[in-house]
Amino acid sequence: MSDNEGFFNNITHLLKQDYRGVNVSKFSKASTVPDHFVRKHETLQGSFVGVQHSPLRVLVDHRAPxxxxxxxxxxxxxxxxxxxxxxxxxxxxxxxxxxxKGQKVTLKLIARDNDDLLSSVSLHLPQHRKKTTETLDIAERLVELGFATASVPKNLKKNTIESKLAPALLSAEARAKSFRNGVWSENLPPLPAYVVFWRKGSQVTTDIVTLSAKKLAHVLLIASKGIFSGVKKLALRPFRSPPKQVQTT
Known part of the structure; x- marks a missing residue:
């Protein structure tokens, strides 16, 4: 047997196994994801490549380990x-x-719905200025923006992954309704003028407090640098002994 034949035989053997096969399997259909992966709500890594229309589905380029x-x-x-x-x-x-588009995502498998793979999708957005990564739940953010509505099944069993996700979606929808975001600007009556005025005033106050705190921190930083610089110069100054006093008789 040649080396190439041995290599492909090993790959075929891996693909026939549940977990080891998944290590080299790239899923492109819901039917190709092993049942036990869905039951155990496994996590998959990949990148967002686009949206499938009618019905809307998130397209993920799943990358095998x-x-x-x-x-x-x-x-x-x-x-x-x-x-x-x-x-x-x-x-x-x-x-x-x-x-x-093009960002890294994490899938948390939840269930199957006919030919669909139901999942929560976390989006990882790099923050270049802070050199950190912001992670947000796509479904929750769409609901909060008013671009989607919560459609949570009733009577969810306790201590399940669905029961943990549902409260966040319902809270996001409550915020969207409260601020008349997206579709709620048309489906709900306008907010009273005093509510809009109060919210704008609260935001201005928050901005002022935040700005004042930043300025205070900046002033304290400059002051601390000045004190440190002064102490450093004093420490580096050469020591000079006091002049000797001449005793007279």
Whole structure:
């Protein structure tokens, strides 16, 4: 047996196994994801590549732990249905294409719905100025913006992944309604003028306090640098003994 035949035989053997096969498998359809992966709500890594329309599905280029260029490059991305929401505006598509395109994502598998793979999708956005990464739940953010509505099943079982995700989605929808974001600007009556005025005043106050705190911190920083510089110069100054006094008789 040649080396090439041995290599491909080993790959075939891995693909026939549940977990080891997944290490080199790139999922492109919900049906290709092993059942036990869904039952155990496994986590998958990948990148956001686009949106599938009618119905809307998030397209994720799932990257297998062991990447084989010739094996994986030709496979299409994996369509994922966001659990717990219904898209209510095309602005959801625009937002996803603008913010999420090409960014890293993490899938938390939840369940199957016919041919759909239900999942929560976390988006990882690099913050270049702070050199950190902001992680946000896509479904929750779409609901908060008013581009989607919460569609959480009733009577969820306790201590399940669904019961942990549902409160955040419902809270996001409550905030969207409160601020008349997205679709709620048309589906709910306008906010009373005093509420709008009060919120704007609260925001201005918050901005002033934040700005004052930043200025105070800046002043204290400059002062501390000045004190440190003075102490440093004093410490580095050469020591001179006091002049000797001449005793007279």
């Amino acid at each position: 062991i990447y084989l260029p010739l094996w994986h490059s030709a496979k299409p991305p994996l369509p994922v249905k966001l659990w717990g929401i219904e898209v209510a505006s095309m602005n959801a598509v625009n937002w996803l294409e603008c913010v999420a």
